[in-house]
Amino acid sequence: MSQQLSSDDSQRPAEPDLPKGFFSYLRSFGPGIVVAMSWVGTGDLIDNSVAGGNYGYALLWVLPLAVVLRFVFVNALGKYVLFNVRDDPSLIRGLARLHPAMGWLLLISFVLYTHLLMSFSLSAVGVAVSGLTGGAVSPFVGALIGAASVFLVTARGVYQVLENVLKGVLAIKVVTFIVAIALVGVSWKAMLGGLAFDFPERSGPFDATLVAASLVLATIGSMANLFYPEFLREKGWLAPRYRRLQQYDLLFGSIVVLFLGGVVWVLGAEVLHGGQGVSEASDIADALASAIGPVGAFIFYFGLFGAGWTVVAGSVFALGKMVVESLHVVRPQREGRYPERGKDPVYIAVVIWGLSAVLWSLPGGPGFIPLVVIAHVLTAPFLVLIVIGVITLLNSRHSMGPHRNSWKENIALGLVAALVCIAAVQGFVQTFAPLF
Numbered sequence: 001m002s003q004q005l006s007s008d009d010s011q012r013p014a015e016p017d018l019p020k021g022f023f024s025y026l027r028s029f030g031p032g033i034v035v036a037m038s039w040v041g042t043g044d045l046i047d048n049s050v051a052g053g054n055y056g057y058a059l060l061w062v063l064p065l066a067v068v069l070r071f072v073f074v075n076a077l078g079k080y081v082l083f084n085v086r087d088d089p090s091l092i093r094g095l096a097r098l099h100p101a102m103g104w105l106l107l108i109s110f111v112l113y114t115h116l117l118m119s120f121s122l123s124a125v126g127v128a129v130s131g132l133t134g135g136a137v138s139p140f141v142g143a144l145i146g147a148a149s150v151f152l153v154t155a156r157g158v159y160q161v162l163e164n165v166l167k168g169v170l171a172i173k174v175v176t177f178i179v180a181i182a183l184v185g186v187s188w189k190a191m192l193g194g195l196a197f198d199f200p201e202r203s204g205p206f207d208a209t210l211v212a213a214s215l216v217l218a219t220i221g222s223m224a225n226l227f228y229p230e231f232l233r234e235k236g237w238l239a240p241r242y243r244r245l246q247q248y249d250l251l252f253g254s255i256v257v258l259f260l261g262g263v264v265w266v267l268g269a270e271v272l273h274g275g276q277g278v279s280e281a282s283d284i285a286d287a288l289a290s291a292i293g294p295v296g297a298f299i300f301y302f303g304l305f306g307a308g309w310t311v312v313a314g315s316v317f318a319l320g321k322m323v324v325e326s327l328h329v330v331r332p333q334r335e336g337r338y339p340e341r342g343k344d345p346v347y348i349a350v351v352i353w354g355l356s357a358v359l360w361s362l363p364g365g366p367g368f369i370p371l372v373v374i375a376h377v378l379t380a381p382f383l384v385l386i387v388i389g390v391i392t393l394l395n396s397r398h399s400m401g402p403h404r405n406s407w408k409e410n411i412a413l414g415l416v417a418a419l420v421c422i423a424a425v426q427g428f429v430q431t432f433a434p435l436f
Contacts, residue, residue, distance in 0.1 A: 015236045018245060025248060030163045031231035032253025035074075037166045038227055038314030040260045041121060045307045047215060048261050049284050052268025057187070057194025059215075060269075063261050064195070066219040071254045073220060073416045074228045076409065078246050080393055081229045081238055083403040089238055091229040092322060094399060095389045096329045102389065107326035109382035113223050114319040114350055118357035121311045122147055126361045128305035131285060132298065143361040146309055154317045154351055157342025159234035162317050166310055170256065173306045177263040180299045183292040184270045191266065220419045223383055224311075227318040234321070240403075264303070271296075312355075320350040384424050387417045 019028040051059055080091050088094050096103040122143045129142025137145070153165055228250070232238070237246055271291045272284065288296030324344045328335035338344035391413050394405045405413070 015239060015242075018241060025245065026252075028245060029249045029252050030167075031228060031235050031237070031246075032249040032251070033170060033256060034163050034166050034231050034253075034314055035224075035228045036253035036256040036260075037170060037310035038318065039070075039222070039224055039311075040257055041124075041307050041311040044261055045264055045304055046284070048264040049268035049272065051215065052265040052270075053272025053284075056269045056273040057190045057265075058198055060191065060194030060262075060265060061197055062215050063265060064258060066216045067254050067258045067261075069216065069416065069419070070219050070225065070257075071250060072412045074225050075247060075250055076394060076405075076413055077225065077229050077390060078232055078250065079243075079403070080390070080399075081232055082243055082246060083240055083401075084393075084399050085401040085403075086399060089233050090325050091226070091390070091393075092325045093329060094393045095386065096326075097399070098389050098392060102385075103326055103329040105382060105385065107323060107330060109223070109386075110319055110323045110326060111350070111353070113382075114316065114323070114354040115357050117224075117315055117319075118312060118354040119360040121308050121315070122355070122358045123361045124304060125308035125312065126358075128301045128308060131282070131301035132305065140358075140361045140363065143358045146305075146312065147355040147358045150309065150313045150316060151351065151355055153313055154320070155348060157317070157320065157347050159231070159317075162313060166314065169306055169310055173260065173303065176299055176302055177260070180288075180292075180296070181263060181266060183295070184267060184288075186266055186270065190269075194269075216419065220416055224315065226322070226386065227314065230318045230321055230325075267300075316351050316354040319354065320347045323347075323350045381424060384417075384420055387413075387420050391417060 016028075019025045048063070051062075077091060080094055081089065084094060086094070086097075092103075092106055095106060123139070125146035126139035126141070126143030129137050129145055130139045133142075153162060232242075232246060267288065268284075271287045285297040285300040288300050290296070321341050324338075324341040324347050327344075327346055328338075328341075334344070341347060391405075391410070393399050394413070395410065397404060
């Protein structure tokens with residue numbers, strides 16, 4: 001096993017210099033931004049809009065709570081690649097040390113998740129392109145356009161290209177959403193009141209408690225949280241001296257998530273609240289168009305396109321590298337042939353496998369919601385095992401040496417583990433309860 005999981009210096013990218021000064025830190029940020037853009041997907045866009053539409057600002061406090069919990073969990077994931085004493089360049093290698101079968105479980109789960117995540121994300125991209133063109137382009141053709149553009153960015157497996165593109169998309173999205181907020185207006189007093197821990201009376205099809213729980217669980221119980229250690233590796237932050245930079249980077253990414261989610265929530269609260277409810281994406285676009293004119297629909301569909309496209313690009317890149325890493329763990333001889341993960345033919349095969357999910361956008365496909373449910377149900381058991389494995393690793397003297405978790409860190413991760421388990425059970429119940 002030790003031979004199987006031994007680290008090779010060729011697998012570790014060159015370590016960049018530490019920044020000096022405020023602006024130097026800002027220029028250095030990257031993994032947090034890339035993972036934030038990979039997190040804030042189409043589901044977040046719709047969920048936050050609907051939550052704002054159903055309850056106004058009353059449940060807004062759920063958003064920062066979810067972001068804080070995610071920061072705690074993902075910060076712990078980053079800790080392993082920075083402090084482990086085995087010189088592992090990835091969390092995957094650490095998890096694979098726990099049991100010989102773990103490498104295969106990770107490989108299978110990542111391959112499954114790649115296709116499932118791309119299926120509903122590319123579907124949303126297609127809907128967005130169709131909306132932006134006024135229906136001149138069909139959703140399927142729009143999804144094809146999205147898949148082709150993602151392939152151009154990710155095919156070579158070069159991290160810096162992905163980071164630069166996603167930073168550009170983020171800048172455009174921020175400007176677009178600021179314009180939207182300026183046109184719609186904000187009820188500042190109501191928004192601040194929404195940060196109080198309050199559960200309003202039921203409004204819409206779901207109880208407020210269930211809505212709050214679902215938003216938190218969807219954030220914590222996401223396989224996409226595992227992307228961050230991979231982006232740290234690609235950036236070259238693999239030593240304890242990067243801990244402060246890594247935490248500032250993740251904090252900045254968390255602020256990005258909070259801002260994007262908050263803006264969408266505000267739009268829902270200001271435009272949709274008190275209306276007839278939302279059953280599909282076009283309802284949100286129509287409501288914005290009624291409130292601020294045709295530009296409202298454009299802003300929504302552009303936001304939907306940006307959310308879907310960045311999730312597809314960031315996710316297929318990360319998962320491609322994670323599949324290759326898992327394969328190198330279970331087949332170490334392959335690592336000798338392809339020391340650079342992006343050069344392994346399996347990487348490009350995974351990218352193609354993921355983007356082939358565009359076929360689910362063909363007319364007569366299962367639709368966005370069923371694909372989301374299927375992805376959650378099939379991957380939840382793997383995520384539970386991974387979270388338990390992470391807690392075990394971070395408390396192992398053999399893996400972490402003097403940097404083992406403190407009791408405070410274990411309490412925080414225990415809470416995360418409980419939430420992930422609840423999310424897994426909830427997904428199974430929601431899926432299979434109608435059958436009985």
